Amino acid sequence: MNFTVIAQDPACAARLGKIGTPHGEVLTPVFMPVGTQGTVKTLTPEQVAGLGAQIILGNTYHLYLRPGHRLIQQLGGLHRFMNWHGPILTDSGGFQIYSLGALRTITEEGAHFQSHIDGSRHFLSPESAVEIQEALGSDIMMCLDECLSYPAERDEIEKSLARTARWALRCKESRRREGSALFGIVQGGVYPDLRQRSVESLTEIGFDGYALGGLSVGEPKEKMLESLAAAAPLLPSSRPRYLMGVGTPEDLVEGVYRGIDMFDCVMPTRSARNGLLFTNGQKVVIKNARYREDGSPIDSTCDCYTCRNYSRAYLRHLYVAGEILAMVLNTIHNLRYYLRLMERIRDAVRDGRYSDFRRRFLEEQKAADVGREVSAGPA
Amino acid sequence: MNFTVIAQDPACAARLGKIGTPHGEVLTPVFMPVGTQGTVKTLTPEQVAGLGAQIILGNTYHLYLRPGHRLIQQLGGLHRFMNWHGPILTDSGGFQIYSLGALRTITEEGAHFQSHIDGSRHFLSPESAVEIQEALGSDIMMCLDECLSYPAERDEIEKSLARTARWALRCKESRRREGSALFGIVQGGVYPDLRQRSVESLTEIGFDGYALGGLSVGEPKEKMLESLAAAAPLLPSSRPRYLMGVGTPEDLVEGVYRGIDMFDCVMPTRSARNGLLFTNGQKVVIKNARYREDGSPIDSTCDCYTCRNYSRAYLRHLYVAGEILAMVLNTIHNLRYYLRLMERIRDAVRDGRYSDFRRRFLEEQKAADVGREVSAGPA
Numbered sequence: 001m002n003f004t005v006i007a008q009d010p011a012c013a014a015r016l017g018k019i020g021t022p023h024g025e026v027l028t029p030v031f032m033p034v035g036t037q038g039t040v041k042t043l044t045p046e047q048v049a050g051l052g053a054q055i056i057l058g059n060t061y062h063l064y065l066r067p068g069h070r071l072i073q074q075l076g077g078l079h080r081f082m083n084w085h086g087p088i089l090t091d092s093g094g095f096q097i098y099s100l101g102a103l104r105t106i107t108e109e110g111a112h113f114q115s116h117i118d119g120s121r122h123f124l125s126p127e128s129a130v131e132i133q134e135a136l137g138s139d140i141m142m143c144l145d146e147c148l149s150y151p152a153e154r155d156e157i158e159k160s161l162a163r164t165a166r167w168a169l170r171c172k173e174s175r176r177r178e179g180s181a182l183f184g185i186v187q188g189g190v191y192p193d194l195r196q197r198s199v200e201s202l203t204e205i206g207f208d209g210y211a212l213g214g215l216s217v218g219e220p221k222e223k224m225l226e227s228l229a230a231a232a233p234l235l236p237s238s239r240p241r242y243l244m245g246v247g248t249p250e251d252l253v254e255g256v257y258r259g260i261d262m263f264d265c266v267m268p269t270r271s272a273r274n275g276l277l278f279t280n281g282q283k284v285v286i287k288n289a290r291y292r293e294d295g296s297p298i299d300s301t302c303d304c305y306t307c308r309n310y311s312r313a314y315l316r317h318l319y320v321a322g323e324i325l326a327m328v329l330n331t332i333h334n335l336r337y338y339l340r341l342m343e344r345i346r347d348a349v350r351d352g353r354y355s356d357f358r359r360r361f362l363e364e365q366k367a368a369d370v371g372r373e374v375s376a377g378p379a
Numbered sequence: 380m381n382f383t384v385i386a387q388d389p390a391c392a393a394r395l396g397k398i399g400t401p402h403g404e405v406l407t408p409v410f411m412p413v414g415t416q417g418t419v420k421t422l423t424p425e426q427v428a429g430l431g432a433q434i435i436l437g438n439t440y441h442l443y444l445r446p447g448h449r450l451i452q453q454l455g456g457l458h459r460f461m462n463w464h465g466p467i468l469t470d471s472g473g474f475q476i477y478s479l480g481a482l483r484t485i486t487e488e489g490a491h492f493q494s495h496i497d498g499s500r501h502f503l504s505p506e507s508a509v510e511i512q513e514a515l516g517s518d519i520m521m522c523l524d525e526c527l528s529y530p531a532e533r534d535e536i537e538k539s540l541a542r543t544a545r546w547a548l549r550c551k552e553s554r555r556r557e558g559s560a561l562f563g564i565v566q567g568g569v570y571p572d573l574r575q576r577s578v579e580s581l582t583e584i585g586f587d588g589y590a591l592g593g594l595s596v597g598e599p600k601e602k603m604l605e606s607l608a609a610a611a612p613l614l615p616s617s618r619p620r621y622l623m624g625v626g627t628p629e630d631l632v633e634g635v636y637r638g639i640d641m642f643d644c645v646m647p648t649r650s651a652r653n654g655l656l657f658t659n660g661q662k663v664v665i666k667n668a669r670y671r672e673d674g675s676p677i678d679s680t681c682d683c684y685t686c687r688n689y690s691r692a693y694l695r696h697l698y699v700a701g702e703i704l705a706m707v708l709n710t711i712h713n714l715r716y717y718l719r720l721m722e723r724i725r726d727a728v729r730d731g732r733y734s735d736f737r738r739r740f741l742e743e744q745k746a747a748d749v750g751r752e753v754s755a756g757p758a
Binding site: 037038039041042043044066067071074075076081082083292293295305309310311313314316317318320321323324325327328329 | 416417418420421422423445446450453454455460461462671672674684688689690692693695696697699700702703704706707708
């Protein structure tokens with residue numbers, strides 16, 4: 001994997017970059033749609049690529065449990081299995097395991113956990129996390145990290161980031177396969193000095209890229225942005241910086257402003273399936289009665305297939321009637337909204353006007369929020 | 380609407396034809412995918428057209444209840460509402476109402492019924508059935524008929540087909556809109572003389588096409604084929620003949636052999652959503668464990684998107700994991716199977732070798748059935 005910074009915004013940390021992978025190049029800042037179980041939910045890979053997705057994310061935890069990484073490897077790897085021929089980043093499985101709560105135990109050796117599907121017992125170590133990701137044929141792998149929930153005590157965080165560094169080294173040393181990049185994950189909660197310490201121990205080992213972990217895990221939005229502002233500048237500028245599991249459109253705009261290159265989040269796809277549609281102005285809750293006779297598209301400025309061909313009235317009808325096509329069309333719109341936002345972000349960085357872009361975007365969002373409060377009648 | 384017979388098979392009643400509609404031509408024999416609630420379930424209209432669908436069916440009962448024919452009319456008609464630009468045939472709503480059982484009462488005036496959605500009370504007459512279909516902008520409308528379940532007494536059937544003829548006349552007389560064709564529906568159960576009487580009363584009124592109703596309503600397969608063989612030759616050869624709600628691939632082959640031009644059925648789409656996939660050999664129940672590691676496509680002779688890009692193992696994984704893409708990919712395959720079968724049927728009729736085609740097809744199906752019995756082990 002290689003990474004080149006193409007342009008650096010003169011007035012903030014935003015930058016335009018290019019990541020080279022065995023399955024093609026990725027322009028950054030980039031948003032990665034989430035393909036949890038070997039599919040970006042509801043869409044064919046051609047539809048996903050057609051929306052402008054350059055790279056997608058696969059979930060190691062889910063694919064390990066079902067259908068199993070060995071089976072996927074035997075059938076030619078994840079790219080072939082799911083018919084996605086662009087780059088794939090895989091997470092380490094750690095985050096899902098931490099989410100299991102009572103069903104897991106963490107030791108220095110690794111994580112013991114029970115499957116959410118059938119309760120069967122499993123063990124994930126730094127070594128097996130890499131082994132699984134290599135079997136999947138991942139382009140960009142993530143180290144297994146220990147992820148604490150918010151709030152956590154300072155001494156807990158200290159212990160955890162030390163363990164995360166030891167695990168990161170074990171991950172790096174267990175690599176067997178050429179071609180897959182490996183990213184380290186910086187922990188440290190909301191403490192800048194702990195973030196600094198985590199960055200130092202990881203850069204000493206040396207990784208192809210660095211992710212900020214332990215953000216967007218329940219802390220207030222201001223805390224998240226504060227921690228991000230403190231932690232992002234600590235990451236080496238010569239490597240891609242990845243803000244895991246984030247976030248809202250505003251979060252993406254704020255993240256890029258602070259120098260983040262990569263994002264992933266289930267928000268656009270999950271919201272779509274729940275009938276919540278993104279626009280530059282208000283968020284559209286498509287089931288609302290106010291859209292019953294609305295012949296206009298979700299967003300008249302959107303260039304997506306859904307907005308070019310369907311009315312809000314039709315989308316509301318499909319949603320209310322429980323039709324699967326509702327989820328497909330909504331997912332197309334929301335993903336396109338996110339991916340088009342990233343295109344606009346990259347254009348702004350390329351032109352050296354990102355600070356201005358950010359300011360206007362946040363103002364527009366705020367105005368739309370106020371407008372929504374004013375216009376919110378019975379729906 | 381116009382209809383031209385292009386070729387007549389020399390050895391049986393099969394024929395190749397062409398129906399002209401305001402939204403384009405339809406080559407017959409044709410299979411019409413069912414778009415119950417304004418969507419062929421799970422697929423975009425472009426996907427449906429790409430599979431070779433020439434015309435789809437819309438359900439008057441469902442669209443009348445939700446979102447309402449007036450709303451669809453106000454938004455430019457059903458074609459625009461659902462973004463399908465080819466021909467649409469609409470049923471009369473009658474069949475769905477008969478299926479409601481205790482929730483409906485039939486009088487000479489029409490059908491009183493309760494909505495399956497909210498229990499609200501409604502009334503459908505021959506006149507309103509046409510009014511609704513005209514509001515939808517249907518290319519081919521169906522008369523409201525009285526449909527008895529099987530078995531029914533001869534005198535019941537006699538009364539019913541007389542009413543069906545009176546209703547058909549009322550339907551014809553209530554037409555207001557140019558461009559929509561109207562088909563009559565022949566009843567008469569399994570009695571050839573009653574079928575004859577029904578045909579006579581309908582042809583006297585005169586319709587753009589004729590459908591065989593009251594078949595495939597619970598009678599044994601042999602009875603259905605027997606009634607079909609007796610009734611089909613009675614229909615005027617200068618008009619399209621439509622066998623409603625039928626059926627299996629074998630039924631289509633047998634129907635064409637007896638002179639049927641048009642078919643519709645939910646079987647390919649509904650089976651797909653339940654993981655039952657059609658092939659020329661055995662039917663594939665995709666969730667079976669035997670497909671867990673199967674790297675081959677559903678059907679290696681199939682030219683569909685699903686078979687060109689995905690393994691049975693992947694499709695099984697999606698299905699077992701409850702992924703929506705499973706339903707999309709399965710629907711693509713099953714619809715393509717049906718539509719490709721119709722292409723092969725039309726080719727065989729064009730070449731005057733349909734009897735031979737039918738014999739081989741039925742032999743292959745029989746062999747596959749026997750093979751299935753022999754090979755059926757634990758799955």
